[in-house]
Amino acid sequence: MALLDEARWHDLLHIDGAWRAGSGETIDVIEPATGGVLGRVALATPDDVAAAATAAAQAQRDWAATSHAERAAVLRRAAALWAEHAEEIIWWNVREVGAIPGMAGFAVHVAEQECWEAATLPGRPYGELIPSGEPRLSMTRRYPVGVVGVVSPFNVPIILGIRSVAPALALGNAVLLKPDPRTAITGGLVLARVFQEAGLPDGLLQVLPGGRDVGEALVSDPRVPVISFTGSTEAGRRVGELAGRHLKRAHLELGGNSALVVLDDADVDQAVNLAAWGSFFHQGQICMTTGRHLVHERLYDDFVERLADKAGKLPVGDPARDQVALGPVIDAGQRDKIHNLVTASVGGDVRLASGGEYDRLFYRPTVLAGAGPGTPAFSQEIFGPVAPVASFGSLDEAVALAGDSEYGLSLGIVTRDAMRGVELADRIPTGIAHINDQTVNDEANAPFGGTGASGTGSRFGGAAANIEAFTDTRWITVRSQAPSFPF
Template identity: 65%
Template structure:
């Protein structure tokens, strides 16, 4: 039995049931082949306004449900994902351009997010406080009410569910706005998963749409918290709008993450780590290794081996088994990547691998002779491009690593992990991986960046998720009414 048929959701948004979208329809397109796979609904401000009212009404009953009931729904959602893994992976490959391994990773992590959120529902949600008066004083974490989640195209399943699942677990209703380019694998899939898991009508709604729907979601008076994942440019606009409406905005934004390769590494293994960090999922990950900072003593050998690995990778239709990399999401993204590569070569960088494309299939690319101001090094590429920058001292390395406003992830490769920690202490970053590359994600770990990469760790782990999706309420209780001199 299939999870759903794309015909069943054609031109619709999910309000607890599939209903026609007021904003019309848009094609669901395969970036690998250009084939139209179906039609997705496009939400507009009217859809958002109706969803806000519906969510606020439904949330009260959901919050009043026992934690056992909410946990059971989330556990069932995880099992639905596992039971329908092949179908979900198929959509991630067809619509999202994810190669088989990346599609499988998304499903496994998404199921894990559901199971971890189920455990979150039963966690302690307050603490007893000291008080100087004859009373009981305590704080408790209460649901914010309605949470708006705006998720991007690149890893749509994970980047939606990592907010949806914990927000539901602690008693909120959720309105999810997936990117219209991944309306099925980032939207319809989650709607059907939670419908089958038994989430009450109106508690989760899915409204694919563009900027107008996102703006309406941020402004809607029923939505009290916005969880946004996307570009830094768009995140600034979301944060500004949320501030005007006195709402919390959790912003997980872009990155230009460095992988530091020290002079004591084994180049063979280091180049494998670096290739994975830059080329996984066509580089379309916020944590992608955007800069390879390599000690001059091993730089020649590292570049040589990294280029060989890039040339050996198979790029092709994401639905074809054996394709290690699939397509980038659309022509606009491809052209942006290519402009940064060609601009870097014009600025003096040397192309060691890649730098070419067919359709939306961009070859993994290695650039050397790169400096901090080279376009592909100074800006987030969001494509399969590995710029290599040489350094000769730790002070020079730290200056290079800090020559960006981003601060999402840092990787350090060395035979002496304490050297890695010393570097981590000097490079502001929300995430640090010593003897690993920059891309990683676990439901149990806090996730987020500093600087232009966002507003800190707001996803993952009990503490971050509770802080993200609840309000702290102070409560006192006395045995008898207080007496005052008035």
Template identity: 65%
Template sequence: MALLDDGAWQGKVWTGAWTEGSGGTYSAVEPSTGDSLGDVGKATPEDVHTAAVRAVEAQKGWAALPFEERAAVLRRAGDVLAANSDEIKGWLARESGAILPFGDFQVHTSAQECYEASALPSHPYGELLRTGSPRLSFARRVPAGVVGVIAPFNVPTILAIRAVAPALALGNAVILKPDPRTAISGGAMFARVFADAGLPAGVLQVLPGGADVGEALVVEPAVRIIAFTGSTRAGRSVGALAGQHLKRAHLELGGNSALIVMGDVDVRGAASVGAWGTFAHSGQICMATSRHLVHESIAEEYTQILTEKVEKLPVGDPFRDHVALGPLIDAGQRDRVHGLVTASVEGGATVRTGGTYEGLFYRPTVLGNVSVDAPAYQEEIFGPVAPVTPFSSLDEVVELAAGTEYGLSLGILTKDVYAGLQLAERIPTGLVHINDQTVNDEAVAPFGGVGASGTGSRHGGPMANIEAFTETQWVTLRGDLPIYPF
């Protein structure tokens, strides 16, 4: 049987079993058609507290299991994801508007996150320390306890599992709050995946809900770590609230990532790279190429080729049609994107193609002559819009690339790769890709941004994940009681 075909998830939240949420239900809407995909259970802050009490008890037994058993659960979860790829990518297409190849990428990467996490339980977890006393002294990493994961709508599987999997593998319980708009593919799906993998009841709970549920998760005393992925605005609130309650918050926030195109590149190839960076998943990716900084010697040629490519990209229902771009997630996001385009045009930018929409389907858009004070330059667009801005010198492009509050990802296209690396060292950013666009993600690599793109606390890869989801404990051991003067 497929993961969700039995309909047991309809109208329910996951607490180790499908149960009714205190907030009732709401309808999951398919952006392409406006049709309902089913009823989703809605949690309340009271449900968060009840789940936390349950998680504290479940975590004790989970952490006490032999490490081989925890590792086996994570491996099986990866296998379940891989075996149900077609079903999951179908839900992703219908619920989040992802084209099927992007759904394939999400499922593959999500499975890899589980496989990589399965190595964490057997990873060395401490170090011997020197001591001036006759004793054994060492530091070890212990589970934090309960981890809260708040995941967004845009890439709902990867952006949940990259925190859920390592946190579980390291002996924690997890309460996952998926975005209500993608609570099936980003929530209910994981409940079934880990249940099928043999995870004990209560170790993972899934509570869809609004901002009040997220706030309750942050302030709940039993939740010791928050892994949040979302907008910078919301992340500031999460970080401030977590600080008040003396708990760690790993914040992966917005981006306004630049692609620097040097004058020595193959222009047609560079335009192809830039097109993918901007228009993959209709630009609804935090790492999306949001600014094309192109050397003035090739800026017009690059813009023209980019425009020609974009004009050929089909837009439509990714579940039923063969398209390159699906819908934006909702009308609010569409209107925000269109407002940025309109305001930038009023400020002097030119629409080379696009700038229109039907329903939630926004035409891929290229903007030329975009000034540094244009809204489409300064703000995260999170939509299928490619602003192009020319530059004349290395000093100028450094100033341009570093000229917003964000610092998530950076791409540099050049034949002189060493010069590209030197250039990258001058620009604050969490991720750098020489001769590639800005959208890259692997389960083995640490991930995070600087500035308004995040706190610099990141996870991904064994060392970063261990640091993110455990506490350091100092331990000493003596053979005999010491003698004190009291």
């Protein structure tokens, strides 16, 4: 039977190891490219969150007591299942999200790698000996936090769910996963099926697609001490405020408006290739998307001309049926937001060099020349295939332009002098920097996170970040004899 056979999950929630009816409504899963219905999923309610949290808290105690070897084995089996069922999962991701096959394949590959990387966590040292001024053994020890709430978005649902789910489970926690209802199949149900087949005990991973009320119930539930949220900055602020009110940790990976800085010694063709990928890959629906192109004035005209020419030739269409570079954006609301930012930006010194048009949910890759800090599409996160281009004359001006944003997620710098690029990156606040590459990069063993409105720092990727995110530290001392006190 296929991993995602509809007979298992149609109109059902995954709670406490069982596929069962929830207390909310059911909705159609719509294919963005065609408007057709792919299936039906159940939506959770706050009552379902409470039931899932109760079951998760009970299951987690036994899971935390399981040997590190057994937990690692489950993660390794999950990694193998991503590879074994890659073709099937890619098919669903292309249809549900609108990803081109290459993007969907990359997401499945990263999910596999996230599980392999997470499988190393249970066997790592979970504490350290520390000095003490008393005659005693003094140490720190890491313990699982208990139940982790994971909220993932629509754009890259596989990666943005598994990068929290896998390490949290590996470290002895249970997980309540709330995927975006628009992409609940590959953002939630596929994770549940992979770990179910991998032998994860019941109750440790439960999937709760839903709206704002479900998210608020998850953040507010006293049995969920840690929230791992990926989404918009606006929503992240609400999550952070609610988590603070309930005195719980919230790891927030939010929006971005990342800059690609092209220095005066750069190869223009190489820069344009990087720029097109950074802005147009996955229809620009990635938090790390290159949202601002800063090009030295000596190369500016040539860069704009070549990028516009490249954008005009990129094929856009249904990724399940045609060989295209860009598929559809997720829905009409997202398309209209993109188009409104583009139309509001054109005028004065800002001109439309390419694109600015759409057919249904297929938005043409767009280049805006003459953009700058006062341009809406330059100053705001677009989350669409739009490349606003500005010029600069000096490195100080480039630093000022790149740093003139509330976001601080990713940065790309293109130059023939790599060390010059490193020195420039040191002057620009950002969570991630790539010299001679564009802004969209992801590896399971690398720390990931931004500053400012992009989130609360590197809380994903790499052993140190994951252990910090999903465990608590306890101080423990041991004496051979009890001390004597004066009263």
